[in-house]
Amino acid sequence: AVPLVVAISTSVSAKHGLLIRNRTAFENSRKLTTIIFDKTGTLTKGAFGVTRYESVTDSLEANELLRLAASLESVSEHPIAAGIVRKAKELELKLSEPQGFENITGRGIKANLEGKEFSIVSPGSLKKEGIDQPEGAFRTEDETVVFVLSEGKLIGYIALADEIREESKEAIQTLKKQGLKVLMATGDNEKVAKAVSETLELDGYFAEVLPEDKQKIIKDLQGKGEFVAMTGDGVNDAPALAQADVGIAVGSGTDVAAETADIILVNSNPKDIASLILFGTATYRKMM
Numbered sequence: 001a002v003p004l005v006v007a008i009s010t011s012v013s014a015k016h017g018l019l020i021r022n023r024t025a026f027e028n029s030r031k032l033t034t035i036i037f038d039k040t041g042t043l044t045k046g047a048f049g050v051t052r053y054e055s056v057t058d059s060l061e062a063n064e065l066l067r068l069a070a071s072l073e074s075v076s077e078h079p080i081a082a083g084i085v086r087k088a089k090e091l092e093l094k095l096s097e098p099q100g101f102e103n104i105t106g107r108g109i110k111a112n113l114e115g116k117e118f119s120i121v122s123p124g125s126l127k128k129e130g131i132d133q134p135e136g137a138f139r140t141e142d143e144t145v146v147f148v149l150s151e152g153k154l155i156g157y158i159a160l161a162d163e164i165r166e167e168s169k170e171a172i173q174t175l176k177k178q179g180l181k182v183l184m185a186t187g188d189n190e191k192v193a194k195a196v197s198e199t200l201e202l203d204g205y206f207a208e209v210l211p212e213d214k215q216k217i218i219k220d221l222q223g224k225g226e227f228v229a230m231t232g233d234g235v236n237d238a239p240a241l242a243q244a245d246v247g248i249a250v251g252s253g254t255d256v257a258a259e260t261a262d263i264i265l266v267n268s269n270p271k272d273i274a275s276l277i278l279f280g281t282a283t284y285r286k287m288m
């Protein structure tokens, strides 16, 4: 039978837009020692605006670079893609339809356009390809930069900025007061990760993290005796959500993330996550 307190809490929680899929995991909230937040869309708004874009090819105008990138991104659901497409539409650039679109999980996208193969990738991916970053790509610490390649050759870059949510700082202070270590794991670059971490006074961060690394990070912490909660929103977060002692899928997210999570939050607001953990702690204390 479901204990009464839990039954009541579960119905109360439904009203707050949270769905508990795994009660044992929810009960585990009181044992947590560490929480790892994803950055984009959780600690930050996930609403990217293009700040700069530059071609590194003489024969290619900057606006043409943006038009190509926006065309490629027009079928992606990533917040970075939305920012690039929005900018191109503001400038009334005429987009064309990409063929054979593919997500390179946690790294970027790949597709064919107007007879050529293109990709748009993270700094970590560019490094892996053995391509140097063009000078000036990174200027300010709060810009996320993606690189555009045509036939494997770098043709330009696009810088975007996201904003930290107002609620993040308070939520993190609440969790720290509960004695939790608060960390962040992101696929974004080191500079952005460091800036967000400092602003929010996090206990630490992992930058340029590939999807498979998130799971390993959690496993390593668990190996050291930590009890770990992790938030995530994407398909690529599913293995990490499954590995965590408490896996929290946030936002509208993807079905894959939701299926492997213990708890689903409709809003990706970090304040709700803090309440959820306090709530889990209180619920099970009442039973003992």
Ligand code: ADP
Residues within 6 Å of the ligand: 038, 039, 040, 073, 076, 077, 078, 080, 081, 105, 106, 107, 108, 109, 120, 121, 122, 123, 144, 145, 146, 185, 186, 187, 188, 189, 234, 236
């Ligand atoms: P996060 O951990 O911040 O949620 P993701 O794992 O979603 O980041 O993506 C990691 C990185 O991969 C992004 O910072 C970006 O550099 C790159 N990336 C992912 N999807 C796209 C896309 N549609 N267009 C361009 N770059 C992308």
Ligand code: MG
Residues within 6 Å of the ligand: 038, 040, 233, 234
């Ligand atoms: Mg993500």
